[in-house]
Amino acid sequence: MEKLYEGKAKVLYPEGEDTLRVYFKDEATAFNAQKRGVIPGKGVVNNKVSAALFRYLEAHGIRTHFLKELSDREMEVRRVAILPLEVILRFRAAGSFAKRYGLAEGAPLKAPLVEFSLKNDALGDPLICPEAVLALGLATEAELATLKATTLRVGELLKGFFAERSLELVDFKLEFGKKDGEILLADEISPDTMRLWDTKTGEPMDKDRFRKDLGGVEEAYQEVLRRVLGGA
Numbered sequence: 722m723e724k725l726y727e728g729k730a731k732v733l734y735p736e737g738e739d740t741l742r743v744y745f746k747d748e749a750t751a752f753n754a755q756k757r758g759v760i761p762g763k764g765v766v767n768n769k770v771s772a773a774l775f776r777y778l779e780a781h782g783i784r785t786h787f788l789k790e791l792s793d794r795e796m797e798v799r800r801v802a803i804l805p806l807e808v809i810l811r812f813r814a815a816g817s818f819a820k821r822y823g824l825a826e827g828a829p830l831k832a833p834l835v836e837f838s839l840k841n842d843a844l845g846d847p848l849i850c851p852e853a854v855l856a857l858g859l860a861t862e863a864e865l866a867t868l869k870a871t872t873l874r875v876g877e878l879l880k881g882f883f884a885e886r887s888l889e890l891v892d893f894k895l896e897f898g899k900k901d902g903e904i905l906l907a908d909e910i911s912p913d914t915m916r917l918w919d920t921k922t923g924e925p926m927d928k929d930r931f932r933k934d935l936g937g938v939e940e941a942y943q944e945v946l947r948r949v950l951g952g953a
């Protein structure tokens with residue numbers, strides 16, 4: 722079947738008229754694709770973790786593009802027009818945020834923080850303030866409010882979901898799409914797009930193991946899948 726789009730971690734194929742098939746690859750990139758590698762089995766983990774989380778969120782009132790799992794590495798989703806924004810929720814300072822403000826990795830925040838980045842690889846996904854989103858016409862004021870409120874609610878739900886599985890959700894990135902005027906949660910939610918720390922050991926169980934060459938990358942992804950599917 723002809724590809725519709727191939728990204729760094731996923732390939733999109735046309736499925737039905739209003740649906741797409743998403744294929745999750747094992748290829749991994751970091752630091753705006755300057756670092757590349759393969760994490761064997763990652764595609765299967767990310768497909769299954771994303772599917773489980775989309776189902777969990779749907780069951781708790783969040784509208785998503787997810788329809789069903791098609792295979793170990795593939796899911797069917799609704800076709801949406803992806804907004805050119807990455808919405809990040811932070812419970813603690815980590816990664817680029819900790820670096821930007823000179824904070825220790827894991828420094829606490831007074832309250833969960835929502836940030837927006839412009840989805841543009843050539844520009845390195847720069848941070849963008851809500852006023853610039855409005856000035857550039859990337860979203861309306863009502864849409865921005867929906868993105869922020871939905872992201873905070875998703876954060877609350879996922880924080881609890883992972884806490885029951887001895888994982889601390891430190892931060893994550895969401896993407897949203899529009900279909901018939903409605904905003905749906907889209908893309909993926911996986912160890913590629915979240916920071917998850919083991920509650921007992923504090924060990925990162927996500928893509929930071931790849932970014933920072935910590936070793937045990939495959940094992941960490943498998944363990945996250947095991948805990949997500951295994952329940953509390």
Ligand code: UDP
Binds near residue numbers: 752807809
């Ligand atoms: N993130 C992502 N894609 C991006 C940038 C960030 O999925 O293009 C996720 C990342 O895995 C982390 C959160 O968003 O869970 C916050 O990332 P941060 O801004 O700290 O950037 P990073 O340190 O990952 O470059």
